[in-house]
Amino acid sequence: MAKTTVTKHKFYVVDLIRSKPKTTYLEIPKYRVDVEIEVTTKATLKKPAEVPSTKMKRLEEAGRAELERYETIIAQEAATLDAKVAKLMATPGEKAKADAEKMIQASNAMIKNALASAEGAAQKAIETRLKKEAKGDSLLTEARVKTTLKVTVGVIKIAGSVAKLVATSGAEVTSYKTILVQVVKLGLEVNQQLKNEAKLRKDLYSGIQAYIVLRGTVLMQAAERQGITDTKGISPKHPLDAVKKLTAKALAMGEEVTKGRDAKSIAKELLSATVKGIKAKVNDAESARKAYREHTTKTRQKTDDLGGAADKLMKKARASKTLKDGIKLGAECMTLKRAASELAAKLQDREKFLEEMQALMEGNGMKVDDATTIEKLKALDKKSIATEAGTVLSTIKTIKSMVGNVADAVG
Numbered sequence: 001m002a003k004t005t006v007t008k009h010k011f012y013v014v015d016l017i018r019s020k021p022k023t024t025y026l027e028i029p030k031y032r033v034d035v036e037i038e039v040t041t042k043a044t045l046k047k048p049a050e051v052p053s054t055k056m057k058r059l060e061e062a063g064r065a066e067l068e069r070y071e072t073i074i075a076q077e078a079a080t081l082d083a084k085v086a087k088l089m090a091t092p093g094e095k096a097k098a099d100a101e102k103m104i105q106a107s108n109a110m111i112k113n114a115l116a117s118a119e120g121a122a123q124k125a126i127e128t129r130l131k132k133e134a135k136g137d138s139l140l141t142e143a144r145v146k147t148t149l150k151v152t153v154g155v156i157k158i159a160g161s162v163a164k165l166v167a168t169s170g171a172e173v174t175s176y177k178t179i180l181v182q183v184v185k186l187g188l189e190v191n192q193q194l195k196n197e198a199k200l201r202k203d204l205y206s207g208i209q210a211y212i213v214l215r216g217t218v219l220m221q222a223a224e225r226q227g228i229t230d231t232k233g234i235s236p237k238h239p240l241d242a243v244k245k246l247t248a249k250a251l252a253m254g255e256e257v258t259k260g261r262d263a264k265s266i267a268k269e270l271l272s273a274t275v276k277g278i279k280a281k282v283n284d285a286e287s288a289r290k291a292y293r294e295h296t297t298k299t300r301q302k303t304d305d306l307g308g309a310a311d312k313l314m315k316k317a318r319a320s321k322t323l324k325d326g327i328k329l330g331a332e333c334m335t336l337k338r339a340a341s342e343l344a345a346k347l348q349d350r351e352k353f354l355e356e357m358q359a360l361m362e363g364n365g366m367k368v369d370d371a372t373t374i375e376k377l378k379a380l381d382k383k384s385i386a387t388e389a390g391t392v393l394s395t396i397k398t399i400k401s402m403v404g405n406v407a408d409a410v411g
Helices: 051-089 093-117 118-134 160-195 197-225 239-255 263-279 283-319 325-362 368-384 388-410
Strands: 003-013 030-043 144-152
Touching: 030 051, 030 118, 030 197, 030 368, 051 093, 051 368, 093 118, 093 239, 118 144, 160 197, 160 283, 160 388, 197 283, 197 325, 197 368, 239 263, 283 325, 283 388, 325 368, 325 388
Parallel strands: none
Antiparallel strands: 003 030, 030 144
């Protein structure tokens, strides 16, 4: 009857995942593996000797190599899973957390199934090694090996920081929405203001044009009343120059026209008569100027407020660790700030121009070159604020959409 000897060799792996992947949203457990290898040898005449420990150690190494393959599988699964959870947590909320936990459950099930097959894989690897050891070793010619694995299966869990993230994100998004409401409100107010800008600018243009024409007419009428009949070469577009030339012509016409007055007196009378003649009829132009000035000032103030709100939202977005596309949102806020600043600068240019027009309307504008005034009016038309206004509105829509997506995710 054949005699047998069973040689046992035990070893264990404290944690199958020796080098854990760096995860942000997951907690990776320990996977302890206890392994027992039994090699049964046979002999006919006498009980065979035990298998030397050196050979059993080589069988262990074959088993360990196979277990290391499973270490790689689990580590890769954990890293991939953490990246998936990271995408969900970019817009943290209860729904995102629930979806993450479903993913984790599926991964845990996959890992459990993988570990269940590890015993068979280790057995096969050890058997292959035993066959190599049997070559030239009669002791192992009919040897049989049995491998037993006991895996203490832990489970991957969602990190505690995620729960904290979800708990605080609602309040954080609420604060974003509070600022966003202000941005949108100011943007709509600026847009509403700008709807009237073109009409008011047209009224201002027409009013000043009419004023300049009126002033030139009154100046020439005043000259005629002074008895100056020769107005050849006189251009009322340059009022002070026209007064000087008219005065010179009056002096040249002699006592009948000057009636004992000197150049200064004649010029003063021409200026005085012109100012008095236009004051009663300047209301339309002055009303247009005031309306445009008030509109411009109010729009600039609202634009400045919009820039401030955008600045506040930008700083908060860029500092955020939870808001999806926080850096991108910060860039959009910068675009909004830039457009608002450029719009405010153009509106300030308009205010300066309107101050000059006030001087013109008050009569002191006799010192203003009308040709220059017309050029400034044309420049005002060219300095369109439509581009900046359009950028402001489109950027606000983008920002609203980005923050709205976060709010929906949290809600």
